[in-house]
Amino acid sequence: DTEVTQTPKHLVMGMTNKKSLKCEQHMGHRAMYWYKQKAKKPPELMFVYSYEKLSINESVPSRFSPECPNSSLLNLHLHALQPEDSALYLCATAGQQETQYFGPGTRLLVL
Amino acid sequence: GENVEQHPSTLSVQEGDSAVIKCTYSDSASNYFPWYKQELGKGPQLIIDIRSNVGEKKDQRIAVTLNKTAKHFSLHITETQPEDSAVYFCAAMNSGGYQKVTFGTGTKLQVIP
Numbered sequence: 001d002t003e004v005t006q007t008p009k010h011l012v013m014g015m016t017n018k019k020s021l022k023c024e025q026h027m028g029h030r031a032m033y034w035y036k037q038k039a040k041k042p043p044e045l046m047f048v049y050s051y052e053k054l055s056i057n058e059s060v061p062s063r064f065s066p067e068c069p070n071s072s073l074l075n076l077h078l079h080a081l082q083p084e085d086s087a088l089y090l091c092a093t094a095g096q097q098e099t100q101y102f103g104p105g106t107r108l109l110v111l
Numbered sequence: 112g113e114n115v116e117q118h119p120s121t122l123s124v125q126e127g128d129s130a131v132i133k134c135t136y137s138d139s140a141s142n143y144f145p146w147y148k149q150e151l152g153k154g155p156q157l158i159i160d161i162r163s164n165v166g167e168k169k170d171q172r173i174a175v176t177l178n179k180t181a182k183h184f185s186l187h188i189t190e191t192q193p194e195d196s197a198v199y200f201c202a203a204m205n206s207g208g209y210q211k212v213t214f215g216t217g218t219k220l221q222v223i224p
Contacts, residue, residue, distance in 0.1 A: 004154075006154075031209040040217070041216075041217070042200050042214035042215065042216060042217055043155065043200075043214060045211055045212070048209055048211070050208070050209045055208075055209065056209075056211060058211075090154050090155070094209060097206075098143065098204070098206045098207075098209060098210075099145060099157060099160060100145070100157070100212060101157060102147075102154035102155045102156070102157075103154050104153055104154045105153070105154045107152075
């Protein structure tokens with residue numbers, strides 16, 4: 001069973017909407033990641049937070065805004081998305097061994 | 112940057128047979144190689160990993176081998192079962208400071224009952 005939870009499981013939003021994805025972990029890990037995954041493709045890194053500070057931004061458009069309120073929570077704020085942003089959004093966490101553990105993902109559809 | 116190639120892209124085996132998936136990497140600084148299994152509609156699940164100071168690792172029906180000189184590593188699944196059907200991703204990274212993990216392109220494994 002995963003100790004990384006993500007909400008919501010599914011999300012449908014219009015291009016003018018503002019929504020947020022939430023990730024929560026209780027593994028005591030100090031690194032948290034956001035990935036985007038399109039069908040039949042590997043996960044694509046978006047952001048990395050290390051010790052609650054943004055350490056990697058893979059040139060992600062500003063319509064995606066990450067936030068790490070504390071060591072257990074990671075949010076991804078969405079605004080003015082495009083239909084091509086429809087994908088599975090995955091959260092992952094890593095501890096000292098740097099092994100990444102993924103959550104179940106949020107399936108996002110932008111209309 | 113790191114580049115990971117994975118083969119084959121699809122693999123069909125009869126139940127009980129073995130399955131082998133191969134990956135190559137380009138960056139000699141990579142020292143950590145996890146394998147993930149992803150079932151339909153779910154997030155990737157770590158199934159086994161290996162670090163560069165080890166040549167082989169086993170966990171029940173799953174084994175991974177690493178050849179640092181040739182820069183390739185492989186996943187071996189023995190006595191396959193229908194529940195092994197999924198997409199498998201290999202990955203490589205240089206551990207130290209929560210760096211980027213580079214994934215292979217994935218292998219869709221189908222185990223035929």
